[in-house]
Amino acid sequence: NAGVTQTPKFQVLKTGQSMTLQCAQDMNHEYMSWYRQDPGMGLRLIHYSVGAGITDQGEVPNGYNVSRSTTEDFPLRLLSAAPSQTSVYFCASSYSPLAGGRITGELFFGEGSRLTVL
Amino acid sequence: GNSVTQMEGPVTLSEEAFLTINCTYTATGYPSLFWYVQYPGEGLQLLLKATKADDKGSNKGFEATYRKETTSFHLEKGSVQVSDSAVYFCALLNSGGYQKVTFGTGTKLQVIP
Numbered sequence: 001n002a003g004v005t006q007t008p009k010f011q012v013l014k015t016g017q018s019m020t021l022q023c024a025q026d027m028n029h030e031y032m033s034w035y036r037q038d039p040g041m042g043l044r045l046i047h048y049s050v051g052a053g054i055t056d057q058g059e060v061p062n063g064y065n066v067s068r069s070t071t072e073d074f075p076l077r078l079l080s081a082a083p084s085q086t087s088v089y090f091c092a093s094s095y096s097p098l099a100g101g102r103i104t105g106e107l108f109f110g111e112g113s114r115l116t117v118l
Numbered sequence: 119g120n121s122v123t124q125m126e127g128p129v130t131l132s133e134e135a136f137l138t139i140n141c142t143y144t145a146t147g148y149p150s151l152f153w154y155v156q157y158p159g160e161g162l163q164l165l166l167k168a169t170k171a172d173d174k175g176s177n178k179g180f181e182a183t184y185r186k187e188t189t190s191f192h193l194e195k196g197s198v199q200v201s202d203s204a205v206y207f208c209a210l211l212n213s214g215g216y217q218k219v220t221f222g223t224g225t226k227l228q229v230i231p
Binding site: 004031033035040041042043044045048050058090092102103104105106107109110111112 | 150152154159160161162163164167207209210211217218219220221222223224
């Protein structure tokens with residue numbers, strides 16, 4: 001009963017380092033997304049994907065890359081980390097039962113990855 | 119664009135008190151509305167939802183009614199418990215083609231015995 005699995009749970013980086021946050025889901029959801037959570041700002045959408053091979057930008061995409069080669073996985077890459085990217089990152093997925101592959105809005109979240117950039 | 123505004127927290131209540139957390143939204147068309155809850159150290163999980171005007175979503179004693187005339191979706195519970203202590207997020211999904219769920223800033227609720 002894994003659901004959405006994120007790794008690592010905690011990570012400390014130095015400015016300029018790169019890393020990848022992993023996200024995997026076992027519910028065969030077409031839709032996957034990445035959010036960051038910052039105090040006083042709620043959740044902000046970074047990138048999302050409506051299916052394998054298809055990705056699009058959210059509100060705050062700068063400094064992040066994504067790819068979707070399989071239905072199960074949606075990694076988030078930081079190419080050159082900056083202190084402004086210190087945050088808690090959440091991966092979320094959803095099934096798409098509506099016409100045109102649209103989602104219902106019920107998202108299934110992972111437990112989060114806390115990233116600190118020094 | 120779409121936006122969700124929630125009352126600022128934290129909200130501190132005694133056990134068995136009545137809870138209201140206000141939420142208003144801005145969106146074009148007819149969005150679906152949601153309340154998510156985040157317990158300490160966990161990811162968010164869906165608490166309740168409403169997909170059209172005048173719908174009432176309910177779960178675990180919590181309720182919220184979709185009010186299109188006031189663009190609101192306030193969360194209520196008649197008698198809170200210590201176990202309800204969490205952060206509550208109001209959210210919307212626009213009815214258009216954009217597949218993006220927009221969240222409010224969250225309201226932290228602390229219930230004391």
